[in-house]
Amino acid sequence: MDVKSYMAELGQQARAASRAMAAADTGAKNRALLATAKALASARDSLLAANAIDMENGRSNQLDAALLDRLELTPERIDAMIEGLQQVATLADPVGEMTDVSFRPSGIQVGKMRVPLGVIGIIYESRPNVTVEAASLCIKSGNATILRGGSEAIASNQAIAACIKQGLAAAGLPETAVQVITTTDRAAVGELITMTEFVDVVVPRGGKGLIERISRDAKVTVIKHLDGICHVYIDEQADLDKAYNIAMNSKTHRYGTCNTMETLLVHSAVAEEILPLLAQGYQQKEVELRGCEQTLAILPQALAASEEDWRTEYLAPILAIKIVADLDEAIAHINRYSSQHTDSIVTENYSKGRRFMREVDSSSVMINASTRFADGFEYGLGAEIGISTDKIHARGPVGLEGLTSQKYVVFGDGHIRQ
């Protein structure tokens, strides 16, 4: 079968399954999740065997060490997948929630009901545990899903998919509610992101290149996460102990995450006091500093920052530092260079905090807190399929609710329009 027909068949099956998933009750969805967990536990040996094939192919294809590490399944990683499924089963079901129900002067009662999106395509790379994570969130939110993992993980993903199918069947739900694309032909992705009749939303999880390519070519709506160029602004009226801790934590807690600070903004009135302390802290962590001219005057050991630095997500122990004259300059810099992911102000001043919260146009805006908190688990979403830097639909960490929509419901008793 050619790729186009193959994908259309997957799409038709997913669309049909999405109807059943939307109507499935919470108990059935939870039973599917727990039965999948059980199936994974029973299939440990075959999962490890399938993964060994991928690892061997990966090594002979000379994948780099980082990629091989992400690709590897271990007994501990299988345990984590099982725990993840159990946790999603404990989350509240967003589907069917009715809100804002009120009577109107005409006598009808109007409200909103939360409903699944339908069919969600998810495109990701290497880590096989994403297969379980993504499938579990789609199942719980009443969606059908078509998963496209990396070709390097295909044996692992097929083995995991078999367990998910067992789980769905055990709960009386259609096995086609979760389908893993079995061809490594890249044309399959092209079909997935353009067959609007079968797919409602696509979530690409991966590097910037992947996401840009998919956003450019997609006809289906994309919930996307591009860069995480996050800022901390230390205000003139900051508590400098808090500022120190937040600036250190935001940069050095982890370097490779999207909610890591990449640029530090410091009010000129406190720069001479706080920057040398921070520079010492960063030096201990071997963080390279790149500063504006004023910064270099205070920290001669820093490198000179270029325009390019303000636009760069380092994902590495490198930090750009800029001294600003006031809150206006800080907000203007952030609204210009931030990727609208997460930005934080450190201040004790009520009015400045209030202005920053309102005027910074990012998906997460913080006061006196580390940017590292921008995360579905820390926000209490229970799970996260990604962090959206879009403005439309889901913004910020996307959990179960981000995989749903709302429809209007109207209750009458024979009401007609006058």
Next chain:
Amino acid sequence: MDVKSYMAELGQQARAASRAMAAADTGAKNRALLATAKALASARDSLLAANAIDMENGRSNQLDAALLDRLELTPERIDAMIEGLQQVATLADPVGEMTDVSFRPSGIQVGKMRVPLGVIGIIYESRPNVTVEAASLCIKSGNATILRGGSEAIASNQAIAACIKQGLAAAGLPETAVQVITTTDRAAVGELITMTEFVDVVVPRGGKGLIERISRDAKVTVIKHLDGICHVYIDEQADLDKAYNIAMNSKTHRYGTCNTMETLLVHSAVAEEILPLLAQGYQQKEVELRGCEQTLAILPQALAASEEDWRTEYLAPILAIKIVADLDEAIAHINRYSSQHTDSIVTENYSKGRRFMREVDSSSVMINASTRFADGFEYGLGAEIGISTDKIHARGPVGLEGLTSQKYVVFGDGHIRQ
């Protein structure tokens, strides 16, 4: 200046103005609306003079009577624009609303804050009052907007735009918060819907052709409304008086509106009783009936419906009728042929009503109410910029809230991630 540079300039100005509009307080936005109302009242003569130019050009370009009627400004229509502005000023400001604020185990407090989308492009045809309507909703929701009306209404729209600029200036808001495109070059639309750096959302208001063209070519997110193929399903356990009234009202209250019923589904057990009564009612209103085979057996005067009829938005006194065996067939027919606009069930049976509400995948789902209620005013939104048949972001009638998004806000006190 070429169209590309002209549109980029408009876009830059709109982006800059959107920052000021997002930060503007409710009082200033209301003052701008009321000052615009005053400016329109003072400019009656020049508005009518500008409109006379459009009308004359329209007549010499041989626009049809319906189009000319929509194009015409009368003193009453100017009054209606003024009242509309005053009404939007009384609506609650959605911007800044904080919801779901709660403490997390880490000690941070997390919530959501409602924020404007940014810059909204609106593309519409003939009726000049849309210029005021669209501008007022964008102003109140803290957005900047770029308006592209029909070339046939350009003089009227420019005259109205001058009043809006006066209103914005009187309230100390940037005049560039509302910009009307002054060129009739169609390339301007192409720029508007693709300049993602300056425009966040596009709302096309007009015929199906316009909306399909824009959806196909847009790079910017489109809040779109395609067909309104709405259904009423009369269940076996319907109260037949309610069914009669709802079926009559849904079809005959107005023919040209998107929430008008186009297909009537009737349970076979009640078809012989209700259909002849309805046929009489429809005959009095001169509604042409097109039925399935079973319908024709009961109503020999009806025409035979083809497959095409189930897919057609007549926007005319024509109704397709299909007899179904049960609720399952009704839901399946709707989920297959409905445009996901509005569908209603008439039943006294609790379980069937509940299933219909849950399983019909449309932006408005009703029980025992006329489809004609699907409307921003009837739903209490206070105003409406359109009715979205999309699943993402705004669904159903789109009012002020549909022109906003939410960002996460995090309140800490020096909190860092462990």
